[in-house]
Amino acid sequence: MKSGYQHGGVDITHTKAFLTSLSAMVAETTTFPIDLIKTRLQLHGESLSSSHPTSAFRVGLGIIREQGALGLYSGLSPAIIRHMFYSPIRIVGYENLRNVASVDNASFSIVGKAVVGGISGVLAQVIASPADLVKVRMQADGQRVSQGLQPRYSGPFDALNKIVRAEGFQGLWKGVFPNIQRAFLVNMGELACYDHAKQFVIRSRIADDNVFAHTFASIMSGLAATSLSCPADVVKTRMMNQAAKKEGKVLYNSSYDCLVKTIKVEGIRALWKGFFPTWARLGPWQFVFWVSYEKFRKFAGLSSF
Numbered sequence: 001m002k003s004g005y006q007h008g009g010v011d012i013t014h015t016k017a018f019l020t021s022l023s024a025m026v027a028e029t030t031t032f033p034i035d036l037i038k039t040r041l042q043l044h045g046e047s048l049s050s051s052h053p054t055s056a057f058r059v060g061l062g063i064i065r066e067q068g069a070l071g072l073y074s075g076l077s078p079a080i081i082r083h084m085f086y087s088p089i090r091i092v093g094y095e096n097l098r099n100v101a102s103v104d105n106a107s108f109s110i111v112g113k114a115v116v117g118g119i120s121g122v123l124a125q126v127i128a129s130p131a132d133l134v135k136v137r138m139q140a141d142g143q144r145v146s147q148g149l150q151p152r153y154s155g156p157f158d159a160l161n162k163i164v165r166a167e168g169f170q171g172l173w174k175g176v177f178p179n180i181q182r183a184f185l186v187n188m189g190e191l192a193c194y195d196h197a198k199q200f201v202i203r204s205r206i207a208d209d210n211v212f213a214h215t216f217a218s219i220m221s222g223l224a225a226t227s228l229s230c231p232a233d234v235v236k237t238r239m240m241n242q243a244a245k246k247e248g249k250v251l252y253n254s255s256y257d258c259l260v261k262t263i264k265v266e267g268i269r270a271l272w273k274g275f276f277p278t279w280a281r282l283g284p285w286q287f288v289f290w291v292s293y294e295k296f297r298k299f300a301g302l303s304s305f
Contacts, residue, residue, distance in 0.1 A: 032079060
C-alpha cells in the first residue's frame with residue numbers, strides 16, 4: 001500500500017493529519033457526554049460518601065440536575081485540544097508504520113498490526129498527556145460542584161497554570177504511565193481490529209469498501225479496545241484526578257498502588273467500572289470518526305485507510 005507517499009509524502013501526511021483532527025473533533029463532540037459519565041463512574045467509590053451503588057443513568061441525570069444540559073460538556077475544550085495532537089499522531093503514525101512494516105496490508109498479520117497500533121498510541125499519548133490531564137480534572141470538577149464545593153479550575157488554561165504552579169511542570173504528565181498503558185491497549189485493539197476487520201469484510205466480499213464495512217469494523221474495534229483498556233483507564237483516571245494536598249499526601253503512590261487499593265476496597269470488578277458507558281461511547285465514536293475520516297479521504301482524493 002503506497003497511499004502515504006503517492007503524491008509527495010509530506011503534503012499527503014499533512015492532509016491526513018488535518019483530516020484526522022477534523023474527524024476526531026466531530027466524533028469527540030458527538031460522544032463527549034458519554035465520556036463524562038464514564039469518568040464520573042470511574043471516580044465513584046474513591047470516597048466513603050460516594051460508596052453507594054450508582055449507574056450511568058443516575059450519573060447523567062445528576063449532572064443535568066446540578067449543572068444543566070451544558071454540564072454534560074464540562075471539559076470539552078481540553079478534549080478537543082487533546083485530539084488535535086493525539087489522533088493525527090496515532091492514526092497517521094499507524095498507517096506510516098504499517099507501510100514500513102509490510103508492503104501489502106492484506107497479508108499483514110493481526111499481531112503485527114496490534115504491535116504497530118500499540119506503538120503509535122504510546123507515542124501519541126506521551127505528547128497529548130497534559131491535555132488529557134486537564135480534561136479529566138475539569139470533568140471531575142463537575143462532581144465537586146454537585147457536592148457543593150467550588151470548582152478547582154475556571155477553564156483549560158487556568159487548569160494548566162494552576163497545575164504547573166502547584167505540581168510543577170512535570171505535574172502535567174501525572175498519570176502518564178497508566179495513560180501509556182491504556183493508550184497501548186486501546187490502539188492495539190482499536191486500530192488493529194478496525195484495519196483487520198475491514199480487510200476481512202472486503203476480502204470475504206461481505207461488502208465493498210463502504211459505510212457498511214466501516215460500521216462493522218468500527219463496532220468490532222470498539223469492543224476490542226474497551227475490553228482491553230478499561231482496567232488501565234480506571235487507574236489512569238484516578239491517578240490523573242488526584243492533586244497533591246498541602247501536606248504532600250496523595251491517595252495513590254503509583255499506578256500499581258492504585259490498582260491494588262481499587263481491587264482491595266472495591267473488588268476486581270471495579271476495574272471495569274464504566275465499561276458500558278465506555279463501549280457506548282467508543283462504538284459511536286468509532287463509527288463517527290471512521291466514517292467521517294474515510295469520506296474526507298475520498299473527497300481529498302486519497303485512498304482508503
